[in-house]
Amino acid sequence: xxxxxxxxxxxxxxxxxxxxxxxxxxxxxxxxxxxxxxxxxxxxxxxxxxxxxxxxxxxxxxxxxxxxxxxxxxxxxxxxxxxxxxxxxxxxxxxxxxxxxxxxxxxxxxxxxxxxxxxxxxxxxxxxxxxxxxxxxxxxxxxxxxxxxxxxxxxxxxxxxxxxxxxxxxxxxxxxxxxxxxxxxxxxxxxxxxxxxxxxxxxxxxxxxxxxxxxxxxxxxxxxxxxxxxxxxxxxxxxxxxxxxxxxxxxxxxxxxxxxxxxxxxxxxxxxxxxxxxxxxxxxxxxxxxxxxxxxxxxxxxxxxxxxxxxxxxxxxxxxxxxxxxxxxxxxxxxxxxxxxxxxxxxxxxxxxxxxxxxxxxxxxxxxxxxxxxxxxxxxxxxxxxxxxxxxxxxxxxxxxxxxxxxxxxxxxxxxxxxxxxxxxxxxxxxxxxxxxxxxxxxxxxxxxxxxxxxxxxxxxxxxxxxxxxxxxxxxxxxxxxxxxxxxxxxxxxxxxxxxxxxxxxxxxxxxxxxxxxxxxxxxxxxxxxxxxxxxxxxxxxxxxxxxxxxxxxxxxxxxxxxxxxxxxxxxxxxxxxxxxxxxxxxxxxxxxxxxxxxxxxxxxxxxxxxxx
Numbered sequence: 119x120x121x122x123x124x125x126x127x128x129x130x131x132x133x134x135x136x137x138x139x140x141x142x143x144x145x146x147x148x149x150x151x152x153x154x155x156x157x158x159x160x161x162x163x164x165x166x167x168x169x170x171x172x173x174x175x176x177x178x179x180x181x182x183x184x185x186x187x188x189x190x191x192x193x194x195x196x197x198x199x200x201x202x203x204x205x206x207x208x209x210x211x212x213x214x215x216x217x218x219x220x221x222x223x224x225x226x227x228x229x230x231x232x233x234x235x236x237x238x239x240x241x242x243x244x245x246x247x248x249x250x251x252x253x254x255x256x257x258x259x260x261x262x263x264x265x266x267x268x269x270x271x272x273x274x275x276x277x278x279x280x281x282x283x284x285x286x287x288x289x290x291x292x293x294x295x296x297x298x299x300x301x302x303x304x305x306x307x308x309x310x311x312x313x314x315x316x317x318x319x320x321x322x323x324x325x326x327x328x329x330x331x332x333x334x335x336x337x338x339x340x341x342x343x344x345x346x347x348x349x350x351x352x353x354x355x356x357x358x359x360x361x362x363x364x365x366x367x368x369x370x371x372x373x374x375x376x377x378x379x380x381x382x383x384x385x386x387x388x389x390x391x392x393x394x395x396x397x398x399x400x401x402x403x404x405x406x407x408x409x410x411x412x413x414x415x416x417x418x419x420x421x422x423x424x425x426x427x428x429x430x431x432x433x434x435x436x437x438x439x440x441x442x443x444x445x446x447x448x449x450x451x452x453x454x455x456x457x458x459x460x461x462x463x464x465x466x467x468x469x470x471x472x473x474x475x476x477x478x479x480x481x482x483x484x485x486x487x488x489x490x491x492x493x494x495x496x497x498x499x500x501x502x503x504x505x506x507x508x509x510x511x512x513x514x515x516x517x518x519x520x521x522x523x524x525x526x527x528x529x530x531x532x533x534x535x536x537x538x539x540x541x542x543x544x545x546x547x548x549x550x551x552x553x554x555x556x557x558x559x560x561x562x563x564x565x566x567x568x569x570x571x572x573x574x575x576x577x578x579x580x581x582x583x584x585x586x587x588x589x590x591x592x593x594x595x596x597x598x599x600x601x602x603x604x605x606x607x608x609x610x611x612x613x614x615x616x617x618x619x620x621x622x623x624x625x626x627x628x629x630x631x632x633x634x635x636x637x638x639x640x641x642x643x644x645x646x647x648x649x650x651x652x653x654x655x656x657x658x659x660x661x662x663x664x665x666x667x668x669x670x671x672x673x674x675x676x677x678x679x680x681x682x683x684x685x686x687x688x689x690x691x692x693x694x695x696x697x698x699x700x701x702x703x704x705x706x707x708x709x710x711x712x713x714x715x716x717x718x719x720x721x722x723x724x725x726x727x728x729x730x731x
Contacts, residue, residue, distance in 0.1 A: 148202075148206045148207055148208040148210075148211055148257060148258075148510075148511060149257035150203040150206065150259075150292050150295050150296065150439070151201065151203065151259035151261055151295060151296070151299050152259075152296070152299070153254045153257065153259055154261075155251075155254070157185060157261065158247060158250060158251040158254060161181075161182065161185050161187075161246075161247045161250065162244075162247045164178060164181050164182070165178075165182070165243050165244055165246070165247055166244070168243075169243065169244075179728060180265065180306075182196075182246075183264040183265035183728060184261070184262055184264070184265045184267065184305065185250060185260055185261060185263075186198060186199045186200065186201065186250065186259075186260025186261060186262065186263025186264055187199075187243075187246045187250070187260065187264070188263075188264045188728055189563065189728050190239065190240065190561045190562070190563065191559065191561060191562060191563045191565065191723070191725055192240065192561070194242065194243075195239075195240045195241055195242055195243075196241050196242070196243055196246045197237055197238065197239045197240075197241070197561055198237065198238045198241055198246055198249050198250060198253075198260055199231075199235050199236075199237050199260055199263035199264055200215075200235060200236050200237070200238070200250075200253055200258050200259070200260045200263065201235055201259055201260060201261070201262070201263045201269075201270040202234055202235055202236060202258075202270065202514055203270060203271050203273075203291065203292065203295045204234065204271060204272060204273035204274075204275075204277065204288060204291050204292075204315065204513065205234035205272070205273065205275050205513035205514035205515060205521075206288075206511055206512075206513055207236075207511070207512050207513070207514065208256075208257075208504070208510050208511060208512075209500075209501035209502075209504040209505050209510060210256050210257075210501070211253075211256045211257065211258050212497045212498070212500050212501040212504070212512075213256075213497065213498055213501045214252065214253055214255070214256035214258060215228050215236060215238075215253070215258075215492075215494075215497050216494035216495075216497035216498045216501075217252065217494075218238065218249045218252050218253055219238055219493075219494050219497070220494045221245075221248070221249075221252075222238070222241045222242070222245040222246075222248065222249045223238045223239065223240060223241055224240050225239060225240055226493055226494060227239075227491045227492060227493055228491070228492050228497065229489075229490050229491055229492075229557065230487060230490035230491075230492070230514045230515075230518045230519070230520070231490065231518065231556075231604070232516050232517075232518060232554060232556070232604065232605065232606050233269065233270050233272060233312070233516070234270060234272045234273075234275075234513075234514045234515065234516060235263065235270050235514075236514065237557075239557065239560070239561045240561065259299075261299060261300065262299060262300075262304075262305075264728065265305075265310070266305075266306055266307045266308065266309050266310055266397075267304055267305060267307070267310060267311070268295075268298045268299070268301075268304045268310075268311050268313065268384075269310050269311065269312050269313075270312075271291055271294060271295050271313045271314070271315065272312075272313070272314045272315075272323055272328075272516065273287060273288065273291050273314060273315040273316065273323050274287070274315075274316050274317060274318055274320075274322040274323045275322065275484075275513035275514070275515045275521040276318070276322060276473070276482060276521070277315075277317055278443060278523075279475040279476060279477060279480070279482055279523055279524070280317070280318055280320075280475075280476065281474065281475070281476045282318045282319065282320055283317035283318040283334065284317050284318070284319075284334040284335070284336060285317055285334055285336075285345060286317055287315040287316060287317040287332065287334055287347075288315075288439065289434075289438045289439045289440065290315060290332070290347075290371050290376065290434075290438070291315040292437065292438060292439040293374075293377065293434050293437035293438045293439075294313065294315070294332075294376070294377065294380070296437045297377050297437055298380075298381075298384075301381075303381065303384055303385055303388055304384055304388075306388075307384070307387060307388050308387065308388070308390055308391075308393040308394050308397070308400040309393065309397055309400035309401050309402075310329075310401075311329040311330060311384065311387070311402065312328050312329050312330075312354075313328055313329065313330045313331065313332075313380075314328045314331045314332075315331070315332050315347075316331070316332070316333050316334065317333075317334040318334075320638060320639055321637065321638050321639065321640070321641075321642065322516075322638055323516070324516060324609070324637050324638070324642060325350055325353075325362070326350065326353050326361045326362050326641070326642040327353045327354060327355055327359075327361070327362070327606075327609070327637075327642060328350065328353045328354075328362060329351065329352065329353065329354065329362075329401060329402045329403070330349070330350070330351055330362075330380060330383065330402070331349070331350040331351075331353065331362055332347035332348070332349055332350075332369075332371075332376060333347055333348045333350065334346075334347055335347055335348050335367070335368050337368055344370060344372070345370070345371045345372055346368045346369055346370045346371055346375075346376075347368070347369055347371060347376055348364060348366070348367055348368065349364070349365045349366045349369050349376065349379060349380075350362035350363065350364060350365065351363060351365040351383060351402060351406065351411065351414065352402050352403040352405070352406035352407075352411065352414075353403060354401050354402075354403045355603040355606060355608045355609075355644075356401075356601070356602045356603050357398075357601050357602065357603075358399065358401075358403065358404070358407075359603075359608045359644045360403040360406075360407070361642055361644075362403075363406060363411040364411070365379075365383070365411060365414065365415055365418070366379065366415070372434065373432075373433075374432030374433055374434050375432070377432045378422065378427065378430070378432050379418060379422070381430070382418045382421040382422050383402070383414070383418060385421055385426070386405075386414070386417050386418065386421055387402055387405065390405060393405070441511075443509045443510075443511055443523070443524065444477055444509070444524065446509055446510050447477075447480065447508075447509045447524035448506075448507060448508065448509075448524065448525075448526055448529070449526075450479070450526055450528060451526060451528055451529050451532075454528045454529055454531065454532055455531045455532045455535065456531055457531050463545075464531060464534055466545045467534055467543060467544075467545040468530065468534075469545070470486075470545040470546055470547055470548070470549050471483055471484050471485070471486065471545055471546075471547045472484075472530065475523070475524070477524070479526060479527065480523075480524045480525060480526065480527070481525050481526075481527055481530065482521055482522065482523050482524075482525065483508075483521070483522040483525050483530070483533065484515065484519050484520070484521050484522075484547035484548065485500070485519055485520040485521070485522060485537060485542050485547070486519055486542070486544050486545065486546050486547040486551075486552055487518060487519050487520055487542065488544075488577065489518070489553075489555060489570060489573050489574070489577075490518030490519075490554075495540060496540045496541070496542060499536065499537075499539065499540035499542075500512070500520065500540070500542070502536070503522065503533060503536050503537065504522065506529075506533075506536075507522070507525055507526070507529045507532065507533045507536075508522045508523060508524055508525050508533075509523050509524035511523065516606075517547070517548055517552060517554060517594075518554055519547050519548075519552070548594065549591050549592070550580055550585060550590065550591050550592070550593045550594065550595065550665075551577055551580045551581060552594065553573050553576050553577055553580070553595045553596075553597065554573075554594070554595070554596045554597065554605055554606065554610070555569040555570055555572065555573040555596070555597035555598070555599070555605045556569050556570075556597070556598050556599055556604035556605040557569070557570060557599070557604075558570055558571075558572075558597075558598075558599025558600075558616060559599060559713070559723075562599060562600075562604075563724065563725035563726065563728070564599075564600050564602055564724055564725070565599040565600055565616065565724070566599055566600045566616035566617060566618060566627075566722055566724065567599050567600075567616030567617070567618075567627045567628070567629065567654055567713055567714075568599070568627070568654075568713045568714045568715050568716055569597045569598060569599035569605060569616060570715065571713060571714025571715030571716065572597055572614070572629070572654060572657060572714045573597055574714070574715065575657070575658050575714050576595060576597075576657070576658055576661060578658075579658040579661065579662060580595075580661075583662060583665070585665065585669075587669050589668075589672060589675075589676070589677060589678070590665055590668060590669050592611075592677065592678075593611040593612060593665065593668075593678050594610055594611045594612075594637075595610055595611070595612050595613070595614075595661065596609060596610030596612075596613045596614075596635075597610075597613070597614050597615070597629075598613075598614070598615040598616060599615075599616040600615060600616050600724075601615050601616075601617075603615065606637070607632055607635075607645070608632065608635055608644045608645055609635040609636070609637035609642065609644065609645070610632065610635050610637075610645060611633070611634070611635060611636070611645075611678045611679070612631065612632070612633055612645075612661065612664060612678075613631065613632040613633075613635055613645050614629035614630065614631050614632070614652075614657060615629060615630055615632075616628075616629060617629060617630050617651055618720070618722050619651055619653065619700050621700050621701070621702065621703055621711075622702075622703065623703075624703040624711055624719065625711070625720055625721060625722060626653045626654070626700060626701075626710055626711055626720065627653070627654040627655075627711075627712075627713040627714075627720040628651040628652055628653055628654055629651070629652050629654060629657050630647060630648070630650075630651055630652075631647075631648045631650070631652060631660065631694075632644075632645030632646060632647050632648065633645050633646055633648060633664070633678075633682050633687065633690055634646050634678065634679045634682035634683070635679075636679050640679075643679065646682065646687050648687055648690065648691050648694075649687075649691060650691060650694070650695060650698040651698055652694065652697055652698055653697070653698075653700070653701075653710050654713055654714055655709060655710050655712075655714070656697040656698075656710075659694075659697055660694040660697050663693045663694050663697075664690060664693060664694065667689075667690070667693050668681060671685065
């Protein structure tokens with residue numbers, strides 16, 4: 119039987135996905151994308167036909183990608199990517215993930231991504247239909263989680279509560295998601311489009327690396343303050359990292375102008391058939407590289423004169439969210455615990471994971487989620503914590519963590535103890551131990567190395583190092599299992615991406631290091647690539663040497679990026695150069711030819727990825 123919210127969502131959506139009756143959906147937290155039950159029926163029908171050999175694989179892949187079901191390197195299982203627009207998730211939805219994972223995911227975990235999605239891996243094909251249907255009953259959607267579509271729209275997890283934001287961009291992000299999901303222009307573009315919304319100059323949404331991004335701005339007009347956004351276009355990472363350029367300094371929000379301009383950009387992008395033959399390079403940034411942002415702006419102005427504009431409704435009334443999160447925030451607790459013997463550990467947790475909100479009496483708690491992985495027990499424990507101590511709406515982060523919002527300061531100790539009970543009470547969110555990585559060869563067809571295995575090894579080494587220097591603790595480490603950069607290694611203070619070293623007939627798993635990237639609190643900059651390859655098993659030693667050298671050599675108050683600029687990459691390479699020397703294959707060196715968390719000799723096995731299908 120369908121839940122009330124799922125039934126409401128189905129009634130509220132028309133075939134294109136815009137809301138026919140917005141009143142029933144606009145203020146339901148976490149329920150941004152309308153759920154269409156017929157899509158689950160279609161998935162079951164098409165999956166059954168594919169397994170029976172009635173439709174070819176290429177046709178079926180394009181179909182299932184739009185439903186957020188992605189092929190893994192293991193041929194008989196799938197990854198289900200559930201979109202969480204701007205990371206929003208409710209207690210009910212956390213429990214829905216727990217239930218689906220227990221039923222259909224043999225590894226018993228969900229994975230928070232750097233795109234604020236939650237992915238479930240190793241799901242058999244027909245179980246994928248059951249999984250997305252059950253997630254849909256909780257208002258969760260995987261629609262267009264993959265394919266050449268508008269991917270999950272990300273945003274600052276502190277939106278609405280941050281002291282430093284100009285205004286909350288969440289309502290406008292909601293309208294953008296609802297406008298473009300299932301939109302006919304965005305179903306088969308030359309390539310995917312990633313979008314971000316940010317209301318703060320601190321850059322927590324990393325707007326500059328997105329295909330399209332909106333950064334909050336205000337303008338005075340006849341005594342009235344207009345809300346708007348600086349619109350950025352053409353950012354991206356992967357093998358061609360680019361920072362987005364400014365298309366317009368100010369597009370209005372409340373009159374829907376930003377939706378109109380965004381659709382014009384997407385219509386232009388969709389017509390670039392010259393991009394389609396090489397999907398690996400078919401991003402908006404390639405168009406901007408070739409023609410320039412001024413030419414794109416000229417074409418947008420021309421596109422906005424087209425007849426299609428009069429056929430659209432850009433008003434936000436039917437799309438925007440007016441949900442008042444503070445109205446559902448907890449009242450001061452009548453009784454609450456206080457720390458005794460574990461005061462120092464609790465204080466350390468508070469110093470790294472707790473942020474004052476702009477609303478008096480409330481704080482936000484960033485839960486440090488190792489590798490972004492959550493078990494069913496942890497998901498249910500978090501749901502219980504959400505109901506007892508927080509607003510109904512948590513948010514995932516681009517750092518693969520979970521932000522709990524509207525926590526009463528008096529409740530902090532009780533909340534921390536409950537996090538400790540589900541092994542999520544460790545301090546260190548956005549500190550050096552909070553290593554980010556993509557799934558790598560655990561599941562990805564394009565993966566070269568076991569980035570998740572290296573993640574675990576680096577966390578272990580960093581814990582053993584017991585780093586105390588505050589500047590060193592502010593270093594962030596990001597790992598990608600291949601050059602495509604899903605772990606955002608380009609942006610890490612220290613980043614690594616998966617590669618290999620050929621030794622005769624054998625191959626060593628390896629990583630190419632980057633240093634000096636920035637992504638928050640300063641303008642985005644891509645790290646500089648070091649001119650060496652490190653065998654995977656030596657990366658923990660290399661990281662330790664880099665960090666220790668920084669601790670010894672940095673000037674007072676000198677963060678890692680400026681330190682790299684001052685000493686140069688050659689000085690850093692000198693610290694780890696000997697670690698890059700390959701070894702001959704033999705019994706004593708066998709471990710170097712075996713990747714982290716693996717037991718067999720390493721091979722480069724890459725399939726055809728489906729991101730560009």
